[in-house]
Amino acid sequence: MQTKIPSTSNVMTTLLRADFITQWRNRRSVIMVLLVPVIIVISWKSLVARLGGPFVLSNCITVGLTAIGLMGYTNSIARDRDKGIFQRLRVAPVPSWSIMMSRLVVQLVMILLVTLGVFFAGYYFDKISMPMQGYSLAFICALVGGAVYLSLGQVIVGLIQNPETVSSTTRLVYFAFIMVGMFGELGVLGKEIGEIVKWSPYGAVKRIISDSLQPGAWNIHSSIALLVTFGYTMIFSVLGINWFKWNSR
């Protein structure tokens, strides 16, 4: 019997393969995550002329990012922790970070899919067309913005152990973000709420995506929103990683 240590690249490949298969087998929930922002794009067709293409696209992408981070990622982590899947993987000679990294890569691919889906639906149904540079920058900003919600999800699974409580909490937070975020942005909830929403995780992420779609319009407020987005990610990541326990028992 000889002790063999697997290479980190082989471990990552194996974990990624398993995590992508798992995601594929859960395609019903994947479709739901993709469908909601796409449906909003289509249903907001009449608002494009009034609000502008970047506003509509960025709002829908932000809704998708919120769903990925708060619903998909968070609930899968809570479930797998409760079932002891992480514990089983951690007793193997694999670095703990690789287990989480593999999960995050799958979510990053989901973010790209949602962004692509919204762009495609916006172009096909609403006739929204942006410069190629804008699309490319928006992809990057979507990844940066997605990190806010993934790290916020990490905070939730760090604070709450029970997967059912995690599920109901994420639904509540998701609903609150979407409702307050969308209506606040539209000014329906008053000026003060509108101002708070502007610098909330919803507003900051929405702003960087919206402004990146039209690179010429990027200004000091866009840069501040980008810094705020990084700040949220940093704070949520530090808290989420510190509070996270691999075992729910």
Add this chain to the structure above:
Amino acid sequence: MNDNGQATILQVEQLNVYYDTFHAVRNVSFEVRAGEIFGLLGPNGAGKTSTLAAIEGLLQPRSGKIHVAGYDIAEKKKYARASMGVQLQATSFQPELLVPEIIQLYAGVYGVEMNKQKVDSILKEIELSSASSKRFGQLSGGQQQRVSLVIAMIHNPELVLLDEPTTGLDPQSRRQLWERMENMRSKKHGILVTTHSMEEAESVCDRIAIIDHGQIIAIDEPQRLIDLHRDDPKVISVSRRGRITLEDVFIGLTGKQIRS
């Protein structure tokens, strides 16, 4: 090597585990040898799982040393983990994955080459060829245990940790699992098994340790433990069938009180 010339696969020395101020494992020491099935017995909350978690490197002990196949778990965690195979209590595999996919996943994380033919031959060996298109959650309890065991052994480890492996199994599946454990023993693997089943401990374990309130209170061969405590009044008082069994010794030493 120990005094009998057998290689020591697992060495636990003066292990102490705390949860904040609660002293869960107190100066626990024992060894598991190559070709030995070692049973760790204890009531609920006695410290079995904490001891196991420390051996697996999932828990940082306050003091003490653990060596797996010669590797210090605190210093060479990766090597120690690569030298052990683990079967956990919970059905801890992704429910979306098919059985062959789970085997391939764990082969990959232990650095074992695994192609389809090899997976098929493993499934055939554990009489689960028909399960190749099934998900783990669709298998019966006995079938799940067979898959768990095959994964624990996938990298041919020197030490195998089995956490209550026969819980919930029917007698046929239990017997089959014991045969597999004996087969592993014959191939010189060291096996550490935690169990609540005195029948299991008596039938398959070469040596057992009884742990209670975090301390090992007895450690020996099952029959020798029975012989040693045959005349103990506490053991005689709990005997039910006129002859002393391992269960009588266990209850006599750990008490009749139900633990949470």
